[in-house]
Amino acid sequence: MARNARRHEEPIKGCPMDTMTITKSLGAFCGALLVLLLGAWAGEAIYHVGTEAHGDEEHAQGYAIEVPDTGETEVAEVAEEVPFEEVYVNASAEEGEKLWRQCASCHKLEDGANATGPYLSNVVGRSKGIADGYAYSEVLATMEGDWTPENLSGFLLNPKEYAPGTKMAYRGMDDVDDRANLIAYLATQ
Incomplete structure (x- = not known):
């Protein structure tokens, strides 16, 4: 009989853990999960603003800083945009040449060499919609007038707004100085 008793105490072949080890591991996992859930609940109760535990539902997170009233009303200074004509007078063709790299993917400067867009040789002062072979x-094509520096600036600012239906897929150039420099460069071509 002693032999049979020892047989039951030996672990089952092929099973690396006995039932007691599995029970302990499961208990440790459940205990750790319980500690994390209780910690999250306690943290929420302590730090959450706007619950009944804190009284008022209208609490904001942060502090209100009282500023003494001086009696003067401050008006935010709005930067007035300088007219394009004034900016264009001081434009730099050298700076515009650096900006040309953006345009070079769709346009060429050689006379008559169209690409995705029309060639831009002699574009400043040229009639709108006139580029041989484009x-x-x-x-x-039906727009009246010439490509004056002011008209080019308006087009480069927002092509889709200036000429609704244009094929030019460019979002626009917001900086008035950049537009003036690019147009000054194109005027030299």
Whole structure:
């Protein structure tokens, strides 16, 4: 009989852990999970603003800083945009040449060499919608006037707004100095 008793105490072959080890591991996992959940609940109760535990539902996170009233009303200074004509007078063709790299992916400077966009040789002062061999969108093909520096600036600022329906897929150039420099560079070509 002693032999049979020892047989039951030996672990089952092929099972690395006995039932007691599995029970202890499961208990440790559940205990750790309980500690984390209680910690999250306690943290929420302590730090959360706007619950009944804190009284008022209108609490804001942060501090209100009282500022003495001087009686003067401050008006935020709005930067007035300088007219394009004034900026264009001082434009730099050298700086514009650096900006040209953006345009060079769709336009060429050689006379008559169209690409995705029309060639831009002698564009400053040229009639709108006139570039030999280029198929303009209807809006630009029928647009009156010349590409003056002011007109080019308006187009470069927002092509889709200046000429609705244009084929030019460019979001625009916001900086008035950059537009003036680029146009000054194009005027030298």
